[in-house]
Amino acid sequence: MRVLMTGAAGGVGTLLRPRLARKGRVLRLLDVVPLEAGPGEEAVTADITDPEAMDAAMDGVDAVLHLGGHSVEQPWADILQVNIHGTYVVLEAARRAGVRHVVLASSNHAVGFFPRGAGEAPDYVFPRPDTFYGVSKVTKEALGSLYHDRYGLQVTCLRIGSCFERPRDVRMLSTWLSPDDCARLAEASLAADGFHVVWGVSANTRRWWSLEEGRAIGFEPGDDSEVFAAELIAEHGEPDLGELPHALVGGAFCGPRYDVENLTVRG
Structure with a gap:
């Protein structure tokens, strides 16, 4: 089995590479940044917005894990070209190549303005993006839905929370997706038939995002951020659930820092 991983040089891709290694599986690693392939890997330097390059990258591929694109807010033109058009290019190349399964890295920021006061954020909660980046994840x-319904691709979208080796602040006690759980979720998604939108979150004691759809496709998280809680709370204090980082799914992405007038970062 050959799995194409776009954005393989990024944070999530780097964490997943060793965890997705399997006997009989080849990971084809694609990024605009040159990578060195290890055992059971192939490396491709390419841009996801380049149709010819993506057609070539799909040769012999059985499944796609699409992580490529900007991972934080950027000006609209950059988001449009890389995150939105790039995803279209990837899906078109997968369709033409006859790839069966595609996993798309979405984000909690697709529904960033969903309030904690509304209760547990359900699976398939209606889009409420918090940024241009969030809009790209909605798109x-x-x-993914279109390519499933019209062309028969099996597509799973992962609304990823905070995927790091360990939570970095008290907000992540709710939103953390451990690297091992991320790999478990990726494995379940690579085998799932149909179209699914799944929360990418571990079984955290303080979690307020649903795990129902994830479990329905075979994802069973094994980690809980609570093992880091005492240390983080000693450093930062107990979270105020009424404050922005905790009151909305998107946290600080919902704040004025990301108003278009303040957006000066360039990708």
């Missing part, structure tokens, strides 16, 4: 889910 990624919509494209």
Whole structure:
């Protein structure tokens, strides 16, 4: 089995590479940044917005894990070209190559303005993006739905929370997706038939995002951020659930820092 991983040089891709290694599986690693392939890997330097390059990258591929794109807010033109158009290019190349399964890295920021006061954030909660980046994730889910319904691709969209080796602040006690759980979720998604939107979150004691759809496709998280709680709370204090980082799914992405007038970062 050959799995194409776009954005393989990024944070999530780097964490997943050793965890997705399997006997009989080849990971084809694609990024605009050159990578060195290890055992059971192939490396491709390419841009996800380049149709010819993506057609070539799909040769012999059985499944796609699409992580490529900007991972934080950027000006609209950059988001449009890389995250939105790039996803279209990836899906089109997968369709033409006859790839059966595609996993799309969505984000909690697709529904960032969903309030904690409304209770547990359910699976398939209606899009409420918090940024242009969040809009790109909504569009990624919509494209995945289209390519499933019209062309028969099996597509799973992962609304990923905070995937790091360990939570970095008290907010992540709710949103953390451990690297091992991320790999478990990726494995379940690579085998799932149909179209699914799944929360990418571990079984955290303080979690307020649903795990129902994830479990329905075979994802059973094994980690809980609570093992880090005492240390983080000693450093930062107990979270105030009424404050922005905790009151909305998107946290600080919902704040004025990301108003278009303040957006000066360039990708």
